[in-house]
Amino acid sequence: MADNAVLSINAVTKRFGGVAATDDVSFDVAAGTRTALIGPNGAGKTSLFNLISGVYPVDSGVILLNSIPIQSMPARRRVRAGLARSFQNIRLMPHLSVIENVMLGQHVRVKGVEAAITPLAWQRRNRWRRLAEVSLRDAGIDVDPDADVSTLSYGIRKRIEVVRALMSKPRLLMLDEPAAGLNTRETAELSLFLKSISRGGITLLVVEHDMSFIHDLCEQTVVLNFGRLIYQGPTAGVHDNEEVRAAYLGRRRVNTGGAPTAA
Amino acid sequence: MMSGYLSGIVAILCINLIFAYGLFVPAAAGQINLGGAGFQAIGAYSAAWLSSVALLPTWLTIPAAMLVAGLIGFLISFPVLRTRGVYMVLATFAFGEVVAGFLLRTQFFGGAIGMVVPAHVELPVLVACAVGVSLLTFYLLATRFGLVMRSINDDEAVAILMGVNVRAVQVGAFTIGGAFAGLSGALYAHNFSFVEAQYFNSFLSIYVLLFVLIGGVQTAWGPLIGTVFFTVLPELMRVGGSWRYVAFGAVIVVMMTIRPQGIVTNALVNALSPRRWASKRLAAGALHG
Numbered sequence: 001m002a003d004n005a006v007l008s009i010n011a012v013t014k015r016f017g018g019v020a021a022t023d024d025v026s027f028d029v030a031a032g033t034r035t036a037l038i039g040p041n042g043a044g045k046t047s048l049f050n051l052i053s054g055v056y057p058v059d060s061g062v063i064l065l066n067s068i069p070i071q072s073m074p075a076r077r078r079v080r081a082g083l084a085r086s087f088q089n090i091r092l093m094p095h096l097s098v099i100e101n102v103m104l105g106q107h108v109r110v111k112g113v114e115a116a117i118t119p120l121a122w123q124r125r126n127r128w129r130r131l132a133e134v135s136l137r138d139a140g141i142d143v144d145p146d147a148d149v150s151t152l153s154y155g156i157r158k159r160i161e162v163v164r165a166l167m168s169k170p171r172l173l174m175l176d177e178p179a180a181g182l183n184t185r186e187t188a189e190l191s192l193f194l195k196s197i198s199r200g201g202i203t204l205l206v207v208e209h210d211m212s213f214i215h216d217l218c219e220q221t222v223v224l225n226f227g228r229l230i231y232q233g234p235t236a237g238v239h240d241n242e243e244v245r246a247a248y249l250g251r252r253r254v255n256t257g258g259a260p261t262a263a
Numbered sequence: 264m265m266s267g268y269l270s271g272i273v274a275i276l277c278i279n280l281i282f283a284y285g286l287f288v289p290a291a292a293g294q295i296n297l298g299g300a301g302f303q304a305i306g307a308y309s310a311a312w313l314s315s316v317a318l319l320p321t322w323l324t325i326p327a328a329m330l331v332a333g334l335i336g337f338l339i340s341f342p343v344l345r346t347r348g349v350y351m352v353l354a355t356f357a358f359g360e361v362v363a364g365f366l367l368r369t370q371f372f373g374g375a376i377g378m379v380v381p382a383h384v385e386l387p388v389l390v391a392c393a394v395g396v397s398l399l400t401f402y403l404l405a406t407r408f409g410l411v412m413r414s415i416n417d418d419e420a421v422a423i424l425m426g427v428n429v430r431a432v433q434v435g436a437f438t439i440g441g442a443f444a445g446l447s448g449a450l451y452a453h454n455f456s457f458v459e460a461q462y463f464n465s466f467l468s469i470y471v472l473l474f475v476l477i478g479g480v481q482t483a484w485g486p487l488i489g490t491v492f493f494t495v496l497p498e499l500m501r502v503g504g505s506w507r508y509v510a511f512g513a514v515i516v517v518m519m520t521i522r523p524q525g526i527v528t529n530a531l532v533n534a535l536s537p538r539r540w541a542s543k544r545l546a547a548g549a550l551h552g
Contacts, residue, residue: 053424054424055420055424075423075424076423076424076425076426076427076428076429077426079424079425079426080426085424087421091418091420091421093413093414093417093418093421094417094418095413095416095417095481095528095529096410096413096414096417096529097529097533100410100413103407103410104410104411104414104422104425105425107407107411107425107426107427108425108426110407115407116406116407116408117406117408118406118407119402119405119406120405120406120407120410121404121405121406121409121410122405128407146533148529148530148533164425168425168426
């Protein structure tokens with residue numbers, strides 16, 4: 001693996017029955033970069049996210065996070081090791097308020113008995129609550145922190161999920177289709193927000209279908225097809241690759257020039 | 264001075280309330296305990312034995328009974344937490360039956376005859392314990408531990424991916440629940456001065472679990488409202504004779520149908536909170552001012 005890789009996937013294979021969700025996949029994600037993970041539906045993108053975050057065990061292969069093998073570590077310990085993720089379908093806790101959802105994301109940073117027994121809900125000026133409120137504001141989310149999450153719009157909930165993931169102060173943030181279902185303005189805002197996170201030193205690995213969003217955000221791209229890696233390199237080179245065009249992009253013209261590229 | 268009838272209702276209300284919180288704490292973390300009467304029986308018989316045989320004072324028998332029930336809750340949580348969903352319900356139900364069967368057949372604990380409990384505990388102690396357990400549960404739910412419990416109930420898989428040690432939290436919740444149920448049993452023993460295994464049957468487990476589920480498991484208000492409602496309602500319906508059981512059953516079916524999430528939800532508590540009213544007035548003032 002490269003010396004500066006935050007995440008290193010080495011020959012990772014996972015089979016469900018006879019079907020290989022990921023088949024001998026290897027790639028590195030360098031520190032501080034923004035990498036896209038693309039491919040047709042069923043290519044194994046979300047499966048790979050689940051293998052990295054520990055939802056399923058790998059059949060074989062090694063996953064290194066900051067050079068530490070994590071493939072046999074319980075999922076909850078991978079979070080402590082610096083990994084955070086969002087979900088393809090929003091998975092906010094439906095019966096927790098906005099601020100409670102965000103404070104849940106702080107879980108791995110809270111240490112000691114005192115922090116565990118402080119009645120957070122009764123202390124409006126608690127430092128953890130303040131931290132959560134500031135993070136929501138920084139992400140441009142202007143809602144009542146005590147609001148029921150189910151009353152909020154899709155775009156807002158999607159962003160709250162990113163803020164929740166950030167609360168663990170991850171080294172690597174994995175986002176599963178963060179722009180899906182967002183309108184053009186929301187997508188542009190999300191891109192700016194993710195660039196600011198990236199400037200803060202967090203490495204991003206993003207599953208996404210919106211190619212103009214990817215061109216705007218990610219300098220590196222990894223392409224999967226039927227569980228196999230078929231391309232790894234600069235995002236700009238994706239369109240010149242025959243195999244990728246055949247498997248995923250097709251003949252469709254993709255707008256690569258319209259989106260702002262200043263990071 | 265309260266009438267005997269009224270003080271009897273208040274006593275059972277206090278005991279049921281503590282018992283209900285004993286089932287609520289694990290339920291708030293996503294575990295349904297249908298063996299509650301087993302834990303209550305452990306508390307009741309521990310207190311009865313320590314009081315009548317070991318001749319300990321009540322200020323020792325009650326905490327000791329809580330400790331015993333909590334410890335058994337801790338130990339039993341490991342096999343129980345290996346099961347999921349309806350199997351967990353059945354496992355806890357079986358546990359309750361095993362405890363009742365064991366007590367009924369063990370001469371050491373009086374067998375079918377039961378045990379007389381010499382030391383009596385008066386109503387004010389029961390009320391104080393009920394208030395204490397209620398406040399403690401509200402406090403618990405306000406802490407980060409409570410936040411984590413509620414998140415496990417909402418989405419266990421995501422809670423794990425937030426770094427939560429789900430197993431440890433559920434063991435903790437089950438242990439606290441066992442201790443509360445044990446406390447309710449000890450108070451029952453000392454207030455009624457008599458324990459018999461037949462009282463701690465599966466109907467009791469089902470009833471008190473219904474108090475909790477119909478009251479709602481999202482906030483600590485749920486068991487309070489559920490217990491008051493279901494302890495007072497049958498008394499009010501006494502005029503209806505044996506038809507009251509039919510009416511009672513109908514009420515449960517209707518409640519489960521129209522409000523499966525329970526009477527009290529977070530959204531309801533939020534809507535009724537004075538803070539929310541104050542901020543709404545403030546917002547309205549800013550708009551018009």
